[in-house]
Amino acid sequence: MKKVIIVGGVAGGATTATQLRRINPDIEITIYDKHRDVSFANCGMPYQISGEVHSRDQLIAYTKEKFQQKSIEVKTYHEVIQVDTTHNKVTVKNLITNSVMEDYYDYLVLSPGARPRQLPALEDSDIVFLLHKLEDLDDIMQHIKLKPAEHVLIIGTGFVSLEVLESLVLRGIKVSVVHRSNHIYSVIEKEFADELLIHLQERGVDVYLNAEVTQVEGSTVTLSTEDTLDVDMIFSGVGIIPNTAFLNDSNIELTDKDLIPINNYCQTNIENVYALGDAIETNYFHVDRSVNIALAWPAHRMAYLIAHHLSGNNPAPLAGLLGSQIIRVFDFHIASVGLAHNLLEHYDYDVIEHTQRNMAGYMPQSRPIHLRVYYEKLSGKILRASIFGEDKVDKMTDTLSAHMYHGGSIYELINLEPAYAPSFSSPKSVLNMIGYKALEKQDS
Ligand code: FAD
Numbered sequence: 110m111k112k113v114i115i116v117g118g119v120a121g122g123a124t125t126a127t128q129l130r131r132i133n134p135d136i137e138i139t140i141y142d143k144h145r146d147v148s149f150a151n152c153g154m155p156y157q158i159s160g161e162v163h164s165r166d167q168l169i170a171y172t173k174e175k176f177q178q179k180s181i182e183v184k185t186y187h188e189v190i191q192v193d194t195t196h197n198k199v200t201v202k203n204l205i206t207n208s209v210m211e212d213y214y215d216y217l218v219l220s221p222g223a224r225p226r227q228l229p230a231l232e233d234s235d236i237v238f239l240l241h242k243l244e245d246l247d248d249i250m251q252h253i254k255l256k257p258a259e260h261v262l263i264i265g266t267g268f269v270s271l272e273v274l275e276s277l278v279l280r281g282i283k284v285s286v287v288h289r290s291n292h293i294y295s296v297i298e299k300e301f302a303d304e305l306l307i308h309l310q311e312r313g314v315d316v317y318l319n320a321e322v323t324q325v326e327g328s329t330v331t332l333s334t335e336d337t338l339d340v341d342m343i344f345s346g347v348g349i350i351p352n353t354a355f356l357n358d359s360n361i362e363l364t365d366k367d368l369i370p371i372n373n374y375c376q377t378n379i380e381n382v383y384a385l386g387d388a389i390e391t392n393y394f395h396v397d398r399s400v401n402i403a404l405a406w407p408a409h410r411m412a413y414l415i416a417h418h419l420s421g422n423n424p425a426p427l428a429g430l431l432g433s434q435i436i437r438v439f440d441f442h443i444a445s446v447g448l449a450h451n452l453l454e455h456y457d458y459d460v461i462e463h464t465q466r467n468m469a470g471y472m473p474q475s476r477p478i479h480l481r482v483y484y485e486k487l488s489g490k491i492l493r494a495s496i497f498g499e500d501k502v503d504k505m506t507d508t509l510s511a512h513m514y515h516g517g518s519i520y521e522l523i524n525l526e527p528a529y530a531p532s533f534s535s536p537k538s539v540l541n542m543i544g545y546k547a548l549e550k551q552d553s
Pocket residue numbers: 116117118119120121122141142143144146151152153154155187188189190220221222223240241242269352355385386387388403404405406408
């Protein structure tokens with residue numbers, strides 16, 4: 110019987126295991142995870158803080174018992190510390206007993222994810238919290254329960270920070286944010302991020318820009334701007350680092366950013382070793398450029414692909430990623446699809462921008478929606494789009510993602526036929542308008 114070892118048991122790892130079991134009733138599957146929990150929805154954790162998700166148990170997809178019923182062995186608090194690809198062997202440390210053991214595989218699947226970056230200035234403080242594992246969520250909820258927080262400082266403005274910020278404000282907690290540049294949420298263009306900044310300030314959030322935390326003493330935080338804040342909790346969200354150090358002597362290739370490069374079947378440079386999720390590097394779908402997209406959709410898509418490829422099912426290869434992403438911050442929805450905006454400078458591109466109501470403007474519930482589409486001058490190929498508004502941002506993003514996947518140009522947006530009635534769209538939708546404007550520009 111063939112044996113598959115999976116490193117990491119959350120989004121990518123757990124999904125690969127269950128997909129594999131569905132296809133192969135007989136294959137032997139063991140998951141090793143160094144932490145307490147497997148198969149939970151990290152994406153849902155901020156919404157337990159706000160109370161939108163009533164119970165943290167709702168975030169658990171598969172319990173250990175459920176894995177057991179499927180004959181999938183799950184070993185938590187077991188860290189894979191070394192991989193020997195010559196002998197198909199992993200070395201595993203039991204973090205409870207400190208004992209070390211070896212295990213052998215026919216196929217190895219790596220889904221070790223990434224860990225939050227830690228700031229040296231926060232190391233000795235006991236009011237600092239992260240949100241990456243279910244244990245982190247439990248710590249936060251326990252802290253709030255024991256001593257209700259009145260003022261929380263959030264460091265960083267990535268999507269997890271912003272989701273935690275929203276959740277705390279919705280709980281009635283005063284929130285301050287510190288960000289080291291003047292461009293918050295840097296995955297989105299500065300002009301759009303500035304709109305978000307105004308939105309945060311309107312909600313009573315104090316934002317300290319061009320500032321860093323230099324010292325934490327008890328509950329007093331000192332910033333590089335010499336401001337001091339008295340806070341009950343600090344939430345740190347300043348980026349992630351791939352968990353790939355255990356692969357250093359394995360012959361598995363790593364990039365200069367410590368990511369695992371994979372081919373279109375998610376194989377590493379070693380044929381029987383697959384990798385997926387936050388720790389990998391793959392390619393964009395629409396341009397010839399490598400990318401790391403640390404989001405849930407790629408992990409789930411790759412899990413399906415690996416399970417089928419490893420089982421000899423000859424699945425269609427993954428042709429790359431478009432990097433669709435979206436976030437809700439109070440009434441503000443902000444999304445993008447395509448190339449990162451800081452890579453556009455490598456292309457000869459033009460931009461079309463358009464704002465209109467997200468449905469017939471005479472409808473009382475209509476709201477403005479703003480779209481910016483970047484496209485290659487010569488071909489009209491869409492390189493990137495950014496969208497913000499209060500509603501239907503997801504619809505525009507998903508439609509553009511499908512259009513880009515099928516190779517549609519900016520000019521062909523005029524042919525996208527919306528399902529129209531006044532409370533849903535307009536006879537000329539915002540996407541159609543972008544297409545018309547691009548044609549007009551071409552003719553001028
Ligand atoms: P993970 O799910 O992080 O799993 C990796 C596991 O590997 C961990 O449990 C770790 O303990 C284990 N591990 C690492 N090294 C070893 C080792 N050597 N031995 C044994 N075990 C090891 N994405 C979205 O698309 N939309 C969202 O709204 C969204 N919200 C998020 C909110 C939060 C709070 C967080 C933290 C993430 C969010 N994400 C979101 C990102 C998404 O959850 C990740 O992209 C996804 O979980 C990546 O899956 P993964 O399997 O690569 O890593």
